[in-house]
Amino acid sequence: MNAAELLRHRLATAAPWLAAARERVAQAIACGRLAHALLLQGQSGLGKAALADWIARLALCETPGAGPCGTCTSCRLHEAGTHPDLRRVGIAEDKKLVAVDDIRELIAALTLKSYRGGRKVAIIDPADAMNASGANALLKTLEEPSAGTLLVLTVSRPERLPATIASRCQRIKLARPERAAALAWLGVLDPVTDWQGPLALANGAPVGALALAAAGAAELEREMAELPGILSRPDADVVALAERCQQQLPAERLRWIENWVTERIRRGLTAVVAGHTTVTPGLPATARRRHIQGLYRILDEARDGQGALLRGSANVALLFEHLLWTLARELRSVRAERARG
Ligand SMILES: [Zn+2]
Numbered sequence: 001m002n003a004a005e006l007l008r009h010r011l012a013t014a015a016p017w018l019a020a021a022r023e024r025v026a027q028a029i030a031c032g033r034l035a036h037a038l039l040l041q042g043q044s045g046l047g048k049a050a051l052a053d054w055i056a057r058l059a060l061c062e063t064p065g066a067g068p069c070g071t072c073t074s075c076r077l078h079e080a081g082t083h084p085d086l087r088r089v090g091i092a093e094d095k096k097l098v099a100v101d102d103i104r105e106l107i108a109a110l111t112l113k114s115y116r117g118g119r120k121v122a123i124i125d126p127a128d129a130m131n132a133s134g135a136n137a138l139l140k141t142l143e144e145p146s147a148g149t150l151l152v153l154t155v156s157r158p159e160r161l162p163a164t165i166a167s168r169c170q171r172i173k174l175a176r177p178e179r180a181a182a183l184a185w186l187g188v189l190d191p192v193t194d195w196q197g198p199l200a201l202a203n204g205a206p207v208g209a210l211a212l213a214a215a216g217a218a219e220l221e222r223e224m225a226e227l228p229g230i231l232s233r234p235d236a237d238v239v240a241l242a243e244r245c246q247q248q249l250p251a252e253r254l255r256w257i258e259n260w261v262t263e264r265i266r267r268g269l270t271a272v273v274a275g276h277t278t279v280t281p282g283l284p285a286t287a288r289r290r291h292i293q294g295l296y297r298i299l300d301e302a303r304d305g306q307g308a309l310l311r312g313s314a315n316v317a318l319l320f321e322h323l324l325w326t327l328a329r330e331l332r333s334v335r336a337e338r339a340r341g
Pocket residue numbers: 060061062063064068069070071072073074075
């Protein structure tokens with residue numbers, strides 16, 4: 001983790017929308033009823049990895065209370081990143097999936113005795129990036145866990161996790177906070193940044209908004225805001241624009257388009273109801289209705305595209321090319337219609 005990632009991780013650990021989950025786990029530990037496998041489920045950008053880490057720390061803490069004590073040997077080892085009874089498995093930098101060998105190694109380590117005489121904890125983050133072999137290897141451990149074992153799995157795409165795995169874990173569902181609460185939390189961290197854009201691009205997930213702001217969300221928004229204007233011109237290089245979208249933050253760009261189209265439909269419908277034409281000035285009523293129908297089709301396409309992107313099944317370049325062409329045709333037809341009117 002670099003410094004910025006570490007900071008986000010620390011902040012997420014104390015996030016208010018994770019408080020209920022933290023309390024639930026702390027209570028289970030206090031009552032001696034902690035399940036041997038937890039499944040943290042929620043959209044990306046909520047701080048699942050940070051929560052998994054907090055749970056590991058609490059489960060290993062030698063004087064646990066409502067949270068990890070922070071001062072015992074175990075907590076200090078955790079802080080230093082050298083706790084011998086904690087293992088993490090994730091996606092290697094140049095890979096797309098969790099390596100099967102990493103899972104096997106983890107399982108072998110869990111069969112050994114605990115170094116410090118307490119629990120042995122393993123975090124698999126993200127667990128929905130295991131392939132079938134990885135999941136099968138893990139299944140046996142979930143069926144017959146050795147004493148004192150705690151597995152913490154994170155998933156943002158639960159449909160990708162085999163039901164055999166999910167059914168053997170205690171599921172903890174995490175929900176994003178209300179928009180106002182998320183903006184308030186972000187505003188405390190950084191009162192200067194306008195968080196509305198990054199939060200919308202992160203689909204309402206505050207930690208995701210932090211990461212996006214760091215990755216240049218403001219720049220992306222400025223760039224995307226020019227897209228409709230560019231696309232409505234007949235000489236726009238749609239292929240080059242699609243290429244650009246595919247290269248950097250494609251999911252966020254799709255979400256930007258989705259949000260933009262949604263807002264345009266909303267304003268268009270309001271205008272139709274109110275009988276004025278502020279959104280599409282100079283457009284006859286029938287053309288305006290047709291335009292709104294066209295926007296709905298684009299909205300569907302943008303949403304389907306996000307789904308495909310999440311599932312990893314999309315040809316991203318093709319997806320953007322098709323979407324931008326559809327959008328370009330729609331915007332150009334409106335422009336032509338207006339010129340006629
Ligand atoms: Zn402690």
